[in-house]
Amino acid sequence: MELLAFGKTGWGDELFYATLMTIAVSITAMLVGFFFALIFTPLKLSKYKTLNLVGNFYTTVIRGVPELLVIYLFFFGGSGAIMYVASIFGYYEYIEINAFITGSMAIGIISGAYSTEVFRGAIQSIDKGQFEAAKVLGINKFGQFYKIILPQMLRLAIPNLSNVWQITLKDTSLISVTGLVEIMRQSYIAAGSTRDPLFFYSFAAVLYLLLTYVSMKLINKLEVKYSRGC
Amino acid sequence: MDFDLMITSFPKLLGATVVTLKLLSASLFFGLFLGLLFAILRLNKNIFINKFAYGYSYIFRGTPLLVQIFIIYFGLGQIEYLRTTFLWVILKEPYWCAIIAFTLNTGAYTSEILRSAFQTIKPGIIEAGKSLGISNKIIFYKIQIPIAIRQSLPAYGNEIILMMKGTSLASTVTLMDLTGVAKYIISTTFKPIEVFIVAGGIYLFMTFIIHNVIKYLEKKYSFQQ
Secondary structure: OHHHOOOOOOOHHHHHHHHHHHHHHHHHHHHHHHHHHHHHHHHHHOOOHHHHHHHHHHHHHHHHOOHHHHHHHHHHHHHHHHHHHHHHOOOOOOOOOOHHHHHHHHHHHHHHHHHHHHHHHHHHOOOHHHHHHHHHOOOOHHHHHHHHHHHHHHHHHHHHHHHHHHHHHHHHHHHHHHOOOOHHHHHHHHHHHHOOHHHHHHHHHHHHHHHHHHHHHHHHHHHHHHOOOO | OOHHHHHHHHHHHHHHHHHHHHHHHHHHHHHHHHHHHHHHHHOOOOHHHHHHHHHHHHHHHHOOHHHHHHHHHHHHHHOHHHHHOOHHHHHOOHHHHHHHHHHHHHHHHHHHHHHHHHHHOOHHHHHHHHHOOOOHHHHHHHHHHHHHHHHHHHHHHHHHHHHHHHHHHHHHHOOOOHHHHHHHHHHHHOOHHHHHHHHHHHHHHHHHHHHHHHHHHHHHOOOOO
16 A cells, blocks of 8 residues: 555555546547547548548558557657658758657547547438438538537437547557556556556556546436437 | 668568467457356356456456556566466466467457347247257257357457457567567668558458458358348
8 A cells, every 4th residue: 555655655646647647648539539530520421432532541541450550650750750841841950749749649540530430320320301301491501510410410429439438548558658657657667666566557457447437437427418308 | 661671571570470360369269268158157147157257347348458468467477476386387478478368358358249149139039949849058059159159240350350459569568479570670760651551551451351251251141041
């Protein structure tokens, strides 16, 4: 227990902040994923074959390649890519990107591929009559999407999005390889300095279980709230 | 684009793919048995056995695979007693630790897939078997298991692909699998994009094969025939 004390003697406060970091990375990655999903879902549902191809390429590649490989691509390639873009604008200094940004971008792109599939499935399961009714009522395209389709889609998507959230939360443990101090990295440091890996990795497992448990409870509440009247 | 690097790294990555495939096939093989065992335990009426099986799958599905590998590889070695038993022969090898972790992980997911497949079997089928005078044991082995396997094929196909991606974590415990070698080449040449294209291509090719094999099996064993 003294290993978990707060302050200088134990690892309690370090692990607490590491847990906050895991939550922060997960939420950022999830939002980055939504952003990608909002771009790629319309592409996958588009009438045009070329756009379909782009959308399918994204989801197939990301879901078929290990997360760790994507993280290595971002970790080793991220600053190179940014520097290349900067060099076009005439900036040649060395740019180092923060591990938080690299990590949440990498996990975000992965989570985005899963979210895209969820959104696509949800939109496709909305009754065609809803689109037609909206059209008949003279609602414009913008209104059709934001007032009619999106609210219905979100309700259908919540159960599957909770799976995506779980995947994203667990994937953040992989960012520890880039040195970002989240639960896994902090446990690695603590295990190294106290020579007690069994305790710290088991504790990390408990923290992850706690995070998944609490988030499931919250999402279930959301699900109930948005299923009223169905 | 450094095409020379892509060509020279291809054989090295292909060699590492063998390690990935070995890890994958071993953990899927053991994981399927473990999954079947725990699926049966989940359907047991005894509440303790039932809860135990649920706890197993909850813990292994609720924590990252990385934590599981680290607990087994770094953590278990700490227990003095284990070092004196024959288990230590297995546990000191990162290769076997990775397989144990992957097996336990995929076993948890497989047990959930099989459990839901067992539960979707229509009671009428079992009743039909009973009224034909077939013993409970035969009903289970000859009727329930084949139907459950067919039912769970699509979900199990996804699990195989997830597990294939999961084997990349073996590289964190010093194993040189496809991701491990890819990372080594990236960190020595600093050409992440080229290596990513080659290694990612190999992974995608494997995904493609698995996907199509499962699709073929689904068609072959579909009920409509």
